[in-house]
Amino acid sequence: MKARKIDKEFFLRDAEFVARELLGKIIVRKINGKEFRARIVETEAYFGSEDPASRAVQNGDLRRTMLMDAGTILVYGIHNNWLVNFVTNKTGMAEAVLIRALEPMNFEGNTKGPGLLTKSLKIKKDLHKKSVCEGDKIWVEDDGMNLDVCEDFRIGIRNDLPKKLRFYIKDNGWVSRR
DNA sequence: CGCCAGATTGACT
DNA sequence: GTCAATCTGGCGG
Numbered sequence: 337m338k339a340r341k342i343d344k345e346f347f348l349r350d351a352e353f354v355a356r357e358l359l360g361k362i363i364v365r366k367i368n369g370k371e372f373r374a375r376i377v378e379t380e381a382y383f384g385s386e387d388p389a390s391r392a393v394q395n396g397d398l399r400r401t402m403l404m405d406a407g408t409i410l411v412y413g414i415h416n417n418w419l420v421n422f423v424t425n426k427t428g429m430a431e432a433v434l435i436r437a438l439e440p441m442n443f444e445g446n447t448k449g450p451g452l453l454t455k456s457l458k459i460k461k462d463l464h465k466k467s468v469c470e471g472d473k474i475w476v477e478d479d480g481m482n483l484d485v486c487e488d489f490r491i492g493i494r495n496d497l498p499k500k501l502r503f504y505i506k507d508n509g510w511v512s513r514r
Numbered sequence: 515c516g517c518c519a520g521a522t523t524g525a526c527t
Numbered sequence: 528g529t530c531a532a533t534c535t536g537g538c539g540g
């Protein structure tokens with residue numbers, strides 16, 4: 337199956353669904369004309385005001401970004417690391433999916449962790465509020481790969497919801513454990 | 515304004 | 528095991 341670019345429709349569903357569906361998809365990051373591809377192996381879903389771990393409970397730029405259109409890239413700086421999220425669901429829903437780990441396909445790099453993959457793919461604040469459905473700096477492809485999905489509680493959250501919102505690919509060595 | 519916490523990581527005791 | 532690095536936003540003075 338030929339890989340095709342994922343459009344905005346894909347991100348228009350709720351965060352939990354998108355987080356699960358993103359597993360096995362491919363992130364493409366273009367730097368100086370070169371395309372770096374990596375398969376998504378671990379994600380987490382974040383909701384709006386009812387999710388105490390979400391940055392949407394705050395009232396600043398991060399919340400405003402989560403309220404933007406599906407497919408908007410949210411780059412969140414924490415503890416000297418940049419974390420990437422993709423905004424999901426309808427405009428104004430404040431939902432997002434965190435990308436936690438990737439498996440490099442055509443390059444060498446450590447992408448085993450949310451702060452590491454941004455470093456490897458040079459994802460920084462300049463991609464903040466850009467869209468993953470428009471532009472040629474970064475996008476997501478689907479090549480039809482279907483893999484076993486596992487679920488668990490989110491990592492590093494103090495006040496987690498009583499719901500398993502972390503998704504990862506079974507038996508994949510690039511998944512960040514703990 | 516200062517201080518604290520957090521969806522992290524790496525270096526060091 | 529502990530600690531600190533950088534950014535954003537909440538809260539107290």
